[in-house]
Amino acid sequence: xxxxxxxxxxxxxxxxxxxxxxxxxxxxxxxxxxxxxxxxxxxxxxxxxxxxxxxxxxxxxxxxxxxxxxxxxxxxxxxxxxxxxxxxxxxxxxxxxxxxxxxxxxxxxxxxxxxxxxxxxxxxxxxxxxxxxxxxxxxxxxxxxxxxxxxxxxxxxxxxxxxxxxxxxxxxxxxxxxxxxxxxxxxxxxxxxxxxxxxxxxxxxxxxxxxxxxxxxxxxxxxxxxxxxxxxxxxxxxxxxxxxxxxxxxxxxxxxxxxxxxxxxxxxxxxxxxxxxxxxxxxxxxxxxxxxxxxxxxxxxxxxxxxxxxxxxxxxxxxxxxxxxxxxxxxxxxxxxxxxxxxxxxxxxxxxxxxxxxxxxxxxxxxxxxxxxxxxxxxxxxxxxxxxxxxxxxxxxxxxxxxxxxxxxxxxxxxxxxxxxxxxxxxxxxxxxxxxxxxxxxxxxxxxxxxx
Amino acid sequence: xxxxxxxxxxxxxxxxxxxxxxxxxxxxxxxxxxxxxxxxxxxxxxxxxxxxxxxxxxxxxxxxxxxxxxxxxxxxxxxxxxxxxxxxxxxxxxxxxxxxxxxxxxxxxxxxxxxxxxxxxxxxxxxxxxxxxxxxxxxxxxxxxxxxxxxxxxxxxxxxxxxxxxxxxxxxxxxxxxxxxxxxxxxxxxxxxxxxxxxxxxxxxxxxxxxxxxxxxxxxxxxxxxxxxxxxxxx
Numbered sequence: 001x002x003x004x005x006x007x008x009x010x011x012x013x014x015x016x017x018x019x020x021x022x023x024x025x026x027x028x029x030x031x032x033x034x035x036x037x038x039x040x041x042x043x044x045x046x047x048x049x050x051x052x053x054x055x056x057x058x059x060x061x062x063x064x065x066x067x068x069x070x071x072x073x074x075x076x077x078x079x080x081x082x083x084x085x086x087x088x089x090x091x092x093x094x095x096x097x098x099x100x101x102x103x104x105x106x107x108x109x110x111x112x113x114x115x116x117x118x119x120x121x122x123x124x125x126x127x128x129x130x131x132x133x134x135x136x137x138x139x140x141x142x143x144x145x146x147x148x149x150x151x152x153x154x155x156x157x158x159x160x161x162x163x164x165x166x167x168x169x170x171x172x173x174x175x176x177x178x179x180x181x182x183x184x185x186x187x188x189x190x191x192x193x194x195x196x197x198x199x200x201x202x203x204x205x206x207x208x209x210x211x212x213x214x215x216x217x218x219x220x221x222x223x224x225x226x227x228x229x230x231x232x233x234x235x236x237x238x239x240x241x242x243x244x245x246x247x248x249x250x251x252x253x254x255x256x257x258x259x260x261x262x263x264x265x266x267x268x269x270x271x272x273x274x275x276x277x278x279x280x281x282x283x284x285x286x287x288x289x290x291x292x293x294x295x296x297x298x299x300x301x302x303x304x305x306x307x308x309x310x311x312x313x314x315x316x317x318x319x320x321x322x323x324x325x326x327x328x329x330x331x332x333x334x335x336x337x338x339x340x341x342x343x344x345x346x347x348x349x350x351x352x353x354x355x356x357x358x359x360x361x362x363x364x365x366x367x368x369x370x371x372x373x374x375x376x377x378x379x380x381x382x383x384x385x386x387x388x389x390x391x392x393x394x395x396x397x398x399x400x401x402x403x404x405x406x407x408x409x410x411x412x413x414x415x416x417x418x419x420x421x422x423x424x425x426x427x428x429x430x431x432x433x434x435x436x437x438x439x440x441x442x443x444x445x446x447x448x449x450x451x452x
Numbered sequence: 453x454x455x456x457x458x459x460x461x462x463x464x465x466x467x468x469x470x471x472x473x474x475x476x477x478x479x480x481x482x483x484x485x486x487x488x489x490x491x492x493x494x495x496x497x498x499x500x501x502x503x504x505x506x507x508x509x510x511x512x513x514x515x516x517x518x519x520x521x522x523x524x525x526x527x528x529x530x531x532x533x534x535x536x537x538x539x540x541x542x543x544x545x546x547x548x549x550x551x552x553x554x555x556x557x558x559x560x561x562x563x564x565x566x567x568x569x570x571x572x573x574x575x576x577x578x579x580x581x582x583x584x585x586x587x588x589x590x591x592x593x594x595x596x597x598x599x600x601x602x603x604x605x606x607x608x609x610x611x612x613x614x615x616x617x618x619x620x621x622x623x624x625x626x627x628x629x630x631x632x633x634x635x636x637x638x639x640x641x642x643x644x645x646x647x648x649x650x651x652x653x654x655x656x657x658x659x660x661x662x663x664x665x666x667x668x669x670x671x672x673x674x675x676x677x678x679x680x681x682x683x684x685x686x687x
Contacts, residue, residue, distance in 0.1 A: 241532065242462055245462070245465055245554035246465050247554075249465060250468055252472055252557040253471060253472055256475060277554055284533060
């Protein structure tokens with residue numbers, strides 16, 4: 001009952017059925033006849049019956065009466081003389097003593113039956129009384145309702161159900177469609193659009209179509225803005241290459257004419273030029289990954305091998321900070337992907353860990369296989385012994401150029417692009433990336449890749 | 453003085469590189485358009501051609517293709533950083549090496565010297581003729597014969613084959629080949645070596661021999677196969 005579909009469906013269905021039941025009940029109450037109006041025709045039919053019975057009696061005494069009784073099979077009949085003695089018919093029907101014989105029609109209740117008594121006179125002038133017992137069905141209000149409403153109730157339930165179903169579909173389908181599109185969009189698939197009705201004419205569009213149209217318009221705008229931002233980043237990086245290339249050559253030329261004090265300055269300029277070059281390289285890597293969605297050049301990769309390679313390189317870097325990198329390989333894990341991208345992802349995460357871990361501590365890398373929603377995933381956990389990250393900023397660290405608390409870690413280096421590259425690479429392999437602070441201190445970044 | 457042809461549309465960069473390389477013993481001529489560069493390349497022999505990929509007039513790859521169709525002069529491709537496809541395509545077409553732009557000029561110098569060393573080392577050393585199977589490699593004449601017929605190889609391909617022929621039947625590691633042929637440390641993402649090997653394979657293949665002479669030993673290196681038995685022994 002949680003979905004809108006069922007709520008609307010049940011409410012409308014019940015409403016339609018109730019409307020039918022209540023109106024039937026009202027109609028029944030109106031149409032139910034008053035006693036007087038009903039009795040008149042009933043009495044005249046009784047009289048006719050009595051006359052017919054007596055005719056049969058006159059013709060061939062009790063045999064005639066019995067054959068009449070058999071013809072009219074709706075109750076018990078009897079013929080009683082003036083003294084109350086049964087002449088013909090059912091002997092159990094008797095006349096009540098205190099009723100005067102002149103009373104024209106008299107009825108009394110006998111259990112479930114009504115016994116009617118009528119005075120009759122035979123052709124010979126004999127006075128008789130004609131008794132008829134009519135079986136009376138017990139009518140309850142719900143019985144009446146069932147009796148009158150039964151076939152129509154099924155129709156009401158079926159038709160009501162069907163129309164409500166259609167109505168609910170009209171309501172919920174566009175909502176589901178819209179929700180699906182919104183979900184894809186929020187996952188980062190900016191090309192996701194809601195399905196719009198094929199007829200764009202004014203007559204055929206309802207509010208939902210208009211909503212889908214507006215939604216798509218919004219998505220388009222979002223997509224173009226995000227793309228423009230990415231394009232800008234890429235174009236700027238592209239354009240920076242030429243001046244940087246010239247600057248590098250100019251720097252080398254200047255070196256040739258430089259004395260020793262100049263050389264120290266030039267060294268500094270060179271360092272910065274190289275940093276700039278690195279940043280451009282990383283940005284271009286990132287934007288080429290953004291543009292690349294398809295699984296081109298995927299091969300089978302042993303994760304442990306990749307990590308092994310990275311560890312030997314990373315250890316060199318870590319030793320300069322008096323740290324170390326420890327790798328605890330789990331089982332052999334094979335994943336499908338582009339080796340270079342996987343390598344970059346892990347390398348960037350490990351580098352980041354080395355940058356933030358305390359002096360003299362170790363960065364630990366662990367590979368395991370984990371079960372995740374029925375998928376088997378290969379997991380790499382990289383843990384540092386650093387300050388960790390404020391909980392509310394933990395989602396942001398994978399954004400390009402994001403840096404935690406710049407005042408506190410000014411000398412850590414890096415551009416804040418590494419983790420964005422890692423995230424992009426992991427997403428390209430349909431994996432997951434998350435970061436969490438360990439209770440014992442330090443940050444762990446876990447990457448998960450689908451195996452097989 | 454080595455004669456170098458630099459084809460790049462960045463005029464300012466060209467003039468600075470001319471000065472820089474000039475100080476380091478190279479005589480540089482420049483061309484700023486692809487078509488003009490190609491004409492200059494065809495006019496006289498060069499020790500080496502530095503070729504930018506993005507060029508007006510004619511695309512750098514097209515220039516390289518036309519140069520390769522008539523000469524095996526050393527070509528160092530200047531690719532744009534971040535365009536990984538460029539370097540793969542460039543090496544496939546037959547560039548001797550590539551350098552992503554922007555580069556450190558000292559790195560450029562080192563690469564150029566490594567490429568040129570391949571040319572000169574062979575001629576300077578005592579001339580040797582290596583023979584493996586129906587392959588014959590003359591280091592002095594820089595000539596390769598397969599089954600008596602001449603095979604045209606670029607400098608890199610020649611050095612690669614030479615390195616493999618010096619230890620026939622043995623696996624030569626990618627690290628060693630990178631050092632001796634390309635003159636730089638092996639980089640796992642650098643596909644240059646694989647590209648050169650595949651081009652070498654294509655050139656050495658003949659109609660009769662289906663089996664490739666150069667075998668890839670996955671994750672280790674390459675091996676010059678002597679004959680079928682040797683392959684099995686090698687495994």
